[in-house]
Amino acid sequence: MKIKHNLWVWLPVFFLILILVMSISVTLGAANINWQLAWQIIFSKIPGISTFIEESWSSSNETIVWDIRLPRVLLGAAVGAALALAGAIYQGVLRNPLADPFILGVSSGASFGAALVFVFGLQIVLLGRFTLPAVAFLFGFLSLLIVYFLSRVNQKVRLETIILAGVVVQSFIGACLSLVLALSNEHLQTIVFWMMGSLALTDWGYNQIIFPIILIVSIVSLFFIKELNMLGLGEEAAHHSGVSVQRTRFLLLILASIITGAAVSVSGAIGFVGLVVPHIIRLMFGADYRVILPLSIVGGAIFLVGADAVARTIMAPRELPLGVITAFLGAPFFGYLLRRAKRGYF
Secondary structure, three states, X not given: OOOOOOHHHHHHHHHHHHHHHHHHHOOOOOOOOOHHHHHHHHHOOOOOOHHHOOOOOOHHHHHHHHHHHHHHHHHHHHHHHHHHHHHHHHHHHOOOOOXXXXXXXXXXHHHHHHHHHHHHOOOOOOOHHHHHHHHHHHHHHHHHHHHHHHHXXXXXXXXXXXXXXXXXXXXXXXXXXXXXXXXXXXXXXXXXXXXXXXXXXXXXXXXXXXHHHXXXXXXXXXXXXXXXXXXXXXXXXXXXXXXXXXXXXHHHHHXXXXXXXXXXXXXXXXXXXXXXXXXXXXXXXXXXXXXXHHHHHHHHHHHHHHHHHHHHHOOOOOOOOHHHHHHHHHHHHHXXXXXXXXXXXX
């Protein structure tokens, strides 16, 4: 049964849940740092509040909380929001509830670019340690352009052709990636772990790169809510409603692929976030994108921050790949939702 979709009631509820999950996550880890100490360290870094807090912790505890855990939690929220938003857009544009952020080969392209950086030790002078996310993002975006070029027939892009082109490009890049893995012995474990998804390489620099991209794209995407609702009714209905179908579809695919590439470039391929979260929102609140997009953004952040907390703590001090946790959490729940669903989603 769908819940009454009053956005201004549920959006604050989702934000409160996100703050709670982030507050718990920042206190979890192999090092035993209690909740009170963790937040004393965080508040001590805030101008105006730091003067009221007496420093009574070691430098190692401060490094763990401020330089390792907090940027990781924030990046997890950003990546989760990006993947869920991208999934919601792809599902709306392609009119396919099984579409996810990786359907057009963006993830495979980004993974291939990252693998080349690991194997050949690429280091762009101007980028330094940001070479990995930059190259991964570039390869992911190039993959989308190839898919879009292949899917154009008579100056038009049909849903069937773009999905088929995505499958073809994803398969080809996957073969190239497999070749790189087969030829790489020294960096094999590093590449495989990165491909399964991880926030272990996180620092404040990565947050500074991805946050502006995700924030800008998220805001721009919200201006296309009306068009997404019209596309859900079919191309003909959208066209008669004044929507430029081809142009709108292209712009939305670009926006979704930009945030997907940005997310994958810093975290690796993390599955099920962009598939499960928009589905849950749609099943709970209906198919109105005025509700789906904002709640998917916050819901994706909640889901990934929680999953990362599990990945860090369930076998501490060993860390599990984040993509494995999202699959274990997402796949059974998604199957449960599909079994309970009695009607279509569009």
